[in-house]
Amino acid sequence: MAKSKLFEPIEMGPNRLANRIVMAPLTRSRAGPGDVPTDMHVEYYRQRASAGLIISEGSQITQEGKGYAWTPGIHSPDQVEGWKRVTDAVHEAGGKIFIQLWHVGRVSHPDLQPGGALPVAPSAVRPNGKAFTADGFKDIPTPRVLAASELPRIAEDFAKAAENARAAGFDGAEIHSANGYLLHQFLADKTNLREDEFGGSIENRIRFPLEVVDAVTGVLGADRVGIRISPVSPANDVADSNPGPVFTAYTEALSARGLAYLHVIEGVTRGDRDPAPFKPWTLKEHFSGLYMGNNSYTRDLAIERVEDGLADLVCFGRLFISNPDLVERLAIDAPLAEWDQSTFYGGDARGYVDYPALTEAERARYAKAA
Numbered sequence: 001m002a003k004s005k006l007f008e009p010i011e012m013g014p015n016r017l018a019n020r021i022v023m024a025p026l027t028r029s030r031a032g033p034g035d036v037p038t039d040m041h042v043e044y045y046r047q048r049a050s051a052g053l054i055i056s057e058g059s060q061i062t063q064e065g066k067g068y069a070w071t072p073g074i075h076s077p078d079q080v081e082g083w084k085r086v087t088d089a090v091h092e093a094g095g096k097i098f099i100q101l102w103h104v105g106r107v108s109h110p111d112l113q114p115g116g117a118l119p120v121a122p123s124a125v126r127p128n129g130k131a132f133t134a135d136g137f138k139d140i141p142t143p144r145v146l147a148a149s150e151l152p153r154i155a156e157d158f159a160k161a162a163e164n165a166r167a168a169g170f171d172g173a174e175i176h177s178a179n180g181y182l183l184h185q186f187l188a189d190k191t192n193l194r195e196d197e198f199g200g201s202i203e204n205r206i207r208f209p210l211e212v213v214d215a216v217t218g219v220l221g222a223d224r225v226g227i228r229i230s231p232v233s234p235a236n237d238v239a240d241s242n243p244g245p246v247f248t249a250y251t252e253a254l255s256a257r258g259l260a261y262l263h264v265i266e267g268v269t270r271g272d273r274d275p276a277p278f279k280p281w282t283l284k285e286h287f288s289g290l291y292m293g294n295n296s297y298t299r300d301l302a303i304e305r306v307e308d309g310l311a312d313l314v315c316f317g318r319l320f321i322s323n324p325d326l327v328e329r330l331a332i333d334a335p336l337a338e339w340d341q342s343t344f345y346g347g348d349a350r351g352y353v354d355y356p357a358l359t360e361a362e363r364a365r366y367a368k369a370a
């Protein structure tokens with residue numbers, strides 16, 4: 001096996017990770033009726049349990065938080081039971097798994113909302129985009145503005161989801177605060193036009209996201225909670241005119257709370273790693289926990305960043321889709337299987353649980369060469 005820190009264990013609060021390779025949260029839109037994980041989810045995550053840490057696909061904390069068809073939730077007893085089967089399988093295979101707690105805010109559609117309601121957001125700013133519904137893609141409408149009096153309810157929804165995650169056997173939770181979803185909408189000045197205590201200044205814009213963090217850590221403990229941010233990615237039509245000060249202040253406040261890790265999308269999601277004057281990886285200097293880098297990492301870049309102390313953990317997404325044994329392939333520098341993008345969202349087992357691992361003969365051949 002390759003002699004690199006990337007493949008060595010690391011302590012993350014009460015969790016000891018077998019290596020520093022993380023499976024990214026990947027929306028695959030394959031949940032069953034009632035947004036419940038299925039037998040396919042059990043097999044999919046079990047196959048990838050050699051990751052030091054699996055972060056589950058985003059799981060809506062309530063139906064209001066749902067933005068895509070056939071995504072799993074973590075707010076009903078059936079969903080908890082479905083996820084319990086997944087965590088049991090991962091643990092039996094020797095892995096660790098966090099759930100990603102998700103509220104999409106404005107990135108939704110009445111077809112996905114309780115009672116056909118409008119999606120909610122910090123301000124009535126309609127995103128330029130379409131929602132993925134059971135009937136196909138539909139234009140996203142202008143969202144309904146959340147009253148300040150509603151925000152404690154949403155924070156409590158996150159707390160209840162954390163309680164459900166614990167009951168489902170997860171080793172911890174990641175709060176989704178990236179990619180233009182609800183918490184990111186509060187952070188960014190393009191989407192937060194509020195004039196109350198939750199808008200305007202940086203201190204005000206980070207207030208509600210931090211209230212959510214406090215709600216979740218109050219249930220699970222800070223050392224079992226991570227958070228995901230994307231300071232310069234324009235995903236879902238979000239942007240901030242000056243992200244450096246916003247995300248520095250946010251990161252310092254998160255650090256003070258003792259979170260297990262900071263998961264940073266470095267650059268544009270699935271695109272340019274360095275598109276803006278502000279360099280997201282510099283946030284590591286402002287965070288006391290583990291720093292997790294993400295976005296188009298190669299084997300060489302991952303090894304380099306970990307060896308140089310610029311990342312503690314490295315997150316891989318699409319490569320884990322087509323390589324269930326990605327950790328071993330990276331360790332022995334074996335060829336990586338290509339993914340079939342047409343099977344990413346929705347569908348059946350094809351492109352989900354049918355990517356093969358290396359054979360015994362292949363493992364021996366590449367290990368010898370390494």
